Amino acid sequence: MENISPALLEWFYQNRRILPFREDPTPYHVWLSEIMLQQTRVAAALPYYERFLAALPDIPALAACEEEKLHKLWEGLGYYSRVRNLQKAAKIVCAQYGGQLPADYDALRALPGIGDYTAGAVASISFGIPVPAVDGNVLRVFSRLYNDPGVITEPAVKKAFTARVMEHQPPEKAGDYNQALMELGALVCVPNGAPLCEQCPLAHLCAARAAGTAPELPQKAKPKPRRIQPVTLALLESPEGFLLQQRPEKGLLAGLWQPVLWENESLSAEETLARLQAMGLDVRGTRPEALPAAKHIFSHIEWHMGGIALRLPAQAAPAGCVWASREALKTTYTLPGAFKAYRKRML
Numbered sequence: 001m002e003n004i005s006p007a008l009l010e011w012f013y014q015n016r017r018i019l020p021f022r023e024d025p026t027p028y029h030v031w032l033s034e035i036m037l038q039q040t041r042v043a044a045a046l047p048y049y050e051r052f053l054a055a056l057p058d059i060p061a062l063a064a065c066e067e068e069k070l071h072k073l074w075e076g077l078g079y080y081s082r083v084r085n086l087q088k089a090a091k092i093v094c095a096q097y098g099g100q101l102p103a104d105y106d107a108l109r110a111l112p113g114i115g116d117y118t119a120g121a122v123a124s125i126s127f128g129i130p131v132p133a134v135d136g137n138v139l140r141v142f143s144r145l146y147n148d149p150g151v152i153t154e155p156a157v158k159k160a161f162t163a164r165v166m167e168h169q170p171p172e173k174a175g176d177y178n179q180a181l182m183e184l185g186a187l188v189c190v191p192n193g194a195p196l197c198e199q200c201p202l203a204h205l206c207a208a209r210a211a212g213t214a215p216e217l218p219q220k221a222k223p224k225p226r227r228i229q230p231v232t233l234a235l236l237e238s239p240e241g242f243l244l245q246q247r248p249e250k251g252l253l254a255g256l257w258q259p260v261l262w263e264n265e266s267l268s269a270e271e272t273l274a275r276l277q278a279m280g281l282d283v284r285g286t287r288p289e290a291l292p293a294a295k296h297i298f299s300h301i302e303w304h305m306g307g308i309a310l311r312l313p314a315q316a317a318p319a320g321c322v323w324a325s326r327e328a329l330k331t332t333y334t335l336p337g338a339f340k341a342y343r344k345r346m347l
């Protein structure tokens with residue numbers, strides 16, 4: 001196949017979206033944006049990106065940020081391990097590299113939370129190093145361009161596609177080329193059905209277009225079915241606010257706050273009251289109100305939630321819990337998106 005980069009780059013310079021991390025692509029900006037964009041669309045991520053940078057303008061500020069504030073800045077983006085890894089990496093960067101990300105692919109790749117793709121994006125976009133940055137967008141474009149039915153979730157296929165990506169990369173424009181491929185995948189060679197081939201600068205080269213197979217590509221492995229977990233919640237309100245409990249330091253939603261709950265259990269109102277009493281709470285004479293059922297999907301687990309709401313008299317919070325006022329819920333404590341269905345009621 002003839003080299004795609006001239007047509008691709010020309011299209012990119014004329015059609016690229018103006019994005020803050022593109023206008024000022026410092027290593028920190030590119031790194032932060034790539035981590036945010038891993039599970040979030042560009043339009044949704046932009047306000048978070050601006051807010052995060054206003055609060056933590058550089059890597060030393062990120063390294064020094066207090067955990068509760070860090071979680072609050074990420075609230076709404078989900079997948080909180082991403083921001084915890086950002087901070088872990090920032091601390092290493094401060095200790096080992098004087099607070100600046102290293103201009104070296106392998107050194108970037110060795111930092112927590114930075115995989116092949118993010119290391120490639122920072123190295124090529126910010127430092128101009130000719131390395132690949134292959135995400136789902138790029139795999140989709142190449143799968144169609146070569147009409148290759150390889151299953152892109154398989155490491156050997158990804159490796160072979162990456163080698164093709166590099167065959168076309170102009171070393172002096174590595175960052176622009178990588179971004180152009182991602183942009184083409186995001187704007188033109190779009191997922192889920194028919195791509196916009198009539199707008200594509202590579203249409204004359206595209207084998208899947210010629211064969212009429214583009215909508216069926218790329219091939220992906222079937223996702224594993226998610227595990228369904230019942231969860232019983234107790235939404236407890238007293239004159240001091242709502243009772244929140246902190247999740248364990250490791251595992252799902254590590255260290256974040258939640259209403260009192262029991263995972264893997266579908267408890268009746270009576271059983272829930274007994275559990276609350278066992279925690280040391282005075283629930284005598286209260287009348288439980290049933291909470292509406294809600295569902296939250298994590299990548300591999302599905303929570304099916306239900307439970308009770310209760311109004312309690314003023315009393316001390318049990319160990320590991322706090323009474324959080326509505327103001328503190330807005331400004332201090334991070335309530336994960338899993339509890340979105342109950343959040344409105346709490347705020």
Ligand code: SF4
Nearest residue numbers: 189197200203206214
């Ligand atoms: S011609 Fe269509 S299928 Fe081929 S790369 Fe362009 S948008 Fe994708």
